[in-house]
Amino acid sequence: MDWYFIIFSAVKIAVVIGMVLTMVAYSVLAERKISAWIQDRVGPNRCAPPFLKYIPGGQFLTRLGIFQPMADGLKAFLKEDFMPAGVRKVYFWLAPAVAMVPALLAVAVIPFGSSLGGQKMVIAxxxxxxxxxxxxxxxxxxxxxxxxxxxxxxxxxxxxxxxxAQMISYEISMGMSVIPVLLIAGNLNLSQIVAWQGTHGWLVLYAPLSFVIFLVAAFAETNRTPFDLPEAETELVGGYHTEYSSMKFALFFLGEYSNMIGSSSMMVTLFFGGWSLPFWGLDHPATTLVAGIAHILVFIAKMLLFMVLFIWVRWMFPRFRYDQLMDLGWRRFLPLALANILVTAIWLWFTSSK
Amino acid sequence: MIVDRKPLNFWEKLYLPAIIGGLKVTLKHAYATLIQRKVVTMEYPEQKWTLPTGYRGAPYLVKDQDNNTKCVSCQLCEFVCPPKAIRITPPGDTGAKADRTNAEKMPAEFEINMLRCIFCGFCQEVCPEEAIFLQQNYSLIGLSRKEMIYDKEKLLSLGGEVGGIQKWKLKLEEAKAQENFPVKV
Incomplete structure (x- = not known):
């Protein structure tokens, strides 16, 4: 076994998990801030550490709420972990972990950069x-x-x-919507899909319908408005996490946001060229350190744009009714996705048979 | 009642007009908040609203223009107080005499439990000496329950000064009005 491989993988895992968790914490803040702006409010602007005066621009950062996630995290840890009588204990303990872990695992295959110092910037x-x-x-x-x-x-x-019901329904549309992408790029490997997009242009130009279906399905998969029926606060109190408190509740919350990060990275990777940009020579794998870092920054910037979209949409649309949701999933998106596969396949057949 | 709903046309069924409308509305509001600074939030401890006259805040005891305690320990407010927030200890035979000349006595101790007080204003209404007023303070803070029981010194120092005893003037006006009524021929 190659020791370098193990060490570098461990470092990459640590850094990526750290980054994802930080982004989760700050996307909660972004959610609160953006919702505030949309609703004519100011949002969290009070949290400040006691050593604030030693931080340059501390007042401004406080107004932005930069220190709020720390307080939120601390609160989640310090709250009483209440377990109602009559819960099924094993599953009650298991559920938050099962919600959180896949969300983090999904990030493992995302190529978040081309290469940095000879290392491929993807965990697996x-x-x-x-x-x-x-x-x-x-x-x-x-x-x-x-x-x-x-x-x-x-x-x-x-x-x-x-x-x-919702996630099973939309997973089908989501899976179907990706098939044209695979047909066009001719690969299942995400790194190579990104490399393909670097030379041929972004896949959203080749398969815009796939992107639309994938986007909507991603909203449904992450339980975000307009598909947030599982946690519909106005109907179901808190939905599936009504009985949870303290860090267990926070894990569901973090899981939702990690899922958003995962979906955003998937969309960027599949449709928006991953780490590549069509100009400034950033469209091919990096050979220098600067280009490697630039690729990672490009990827993060694209992903953050999608995160903002996720958050923005939440404060824009009302929730779908349950039958509308099912109708949209099964009777609109599934046939559309199937037709999309067919059309793409035929198109590819005609163009490649020459 | 059956609500008549128009069937959506194809364009509307795509949800696109609604999506674009939503984007526009939210962007407009975000622009107004971020760029034009039109925020509806009032940031409370720094900014405070102006209270209307006659606002019923916390009841405090007041002093007259000669810095004397106005309260004469009649205990009417204690009696009328609905949540029994007021407790007055009368001076008794041995207690201190009243500060001012035309009063018989003043309370040895006057306590208002601000946790019980409901800010109804009955004490102010019932007071014959105009010694207690509901003032403008609504933000009462304490670290313990004991701290929230305000004693005489605290109430007097918070209450400030309302000079002159207006009730005799009012009584005089009332009497004069009665003398002139019914109109003498």
Whole structure:
């Protein structure tokens, strides 16, 4: 076994997990801030550490709420971890972990940069990258279903049922929507899909319909508005995490945001050229350190744009009704995705048969 | 009642007009908040709203223009107080005499439990000496329950000064009005 491989992989895992968790914490802040701006409010602007005066621009950062995630995290740890009587204990403990872990695992195959110092900037360069992601992401539903089942209470139960139906329905459309991408790029390896996009142009130009379906399905998969039926606060109190408190609740929360990060990175990787940019010579794998870092920054910037879109949409649309949701999933997107596969396949057949 | 719903046309069924409309509205609001600084939030401890006259805040005891305690320990407010927030200890035979000349006595101790007070204003209404007023303070802070029981010194120092005893003037006006009524021929 190659020791360098193990060491570098461990370093990459640590850095990526750290980055993802930091981004999760700050996307919660972004959610609060953006919602505030959309609703004519100011949002969190009070949290400040006691050594604020030693931080340059501390007042401004406080107004931005930069220190809020630390307080939120601390609060989540210090709150009482209450377990209602009558819950199914094993599943009750298991559910938050099952919700959180797949969300983090899905990031493993995402190429977040081309190469840095000879190292490929992806934790696991799998040849079946997309299949792995779909497999792992579909595990996420178990966390929610288990939470709904274990809580032994009506609202979580309804949330769990809704979520299982919703996620299963939209997973099909999502999977179908990606097939044209695979047909065009001719590969399942995410790194090579990105490399293909570097030379041929972004896949969103080749398969815009796929992107639209994938985007909507991603919203449904991550339980975000307008598909947030599993946690519909106005109907189900809190949905599947009604009975959870303290860090267990926070894990569901973090899981949702990690899922958003995962979906955003998937969209960037599949449709928006991953780390590549069509100008400034950033469209081919990096050979210098500067270009490597630039690629990582490009990827993060693209991903953050999608995160903002996720958050923005939440404060824009009302929730779908359950039958509308099912109608949209099964009767609109699934046929569309199938037709999309067919059309792409025929087009590829005609263009390649010359 | 059956609500008549128009069937959506194809364009509307795509949800696109609604999506674009939503984007526009939210962007407009975000622009107004971020760039034009039109925020509806009032950041409380720094900014405070102006209270209307007659606002019923916390009840405090007041002093007259000669810095004397106005309260004469009649205990009417204690009696009328609905949540029993007021407790007055009368001076008794041995207690201190009243500060001012035309009063018989003043309370040895006057306590208002601000945790019980409901800011109804009955004490102010019932007071014959105009010694207690509901003032503008609504933000009462303490670290313990004991701290929230305000004693006489605290109430007097918070209450400030309302000079002159207006009730005799009012009584005089009332009497004069009565003398002139019914109109003498």
């Amino acid at each position: 360069d799998l040849n079946v990258g997309i299949l792995y992601t779909f497999g792992i992401v579909s595990l996420g539903v178990y966390g929610i279903v288990l939470a709904g089942y274990a809580a032994n209470s009506k609202y979580p139960f309804l949330g769990g049922i809704r979520s299982s």
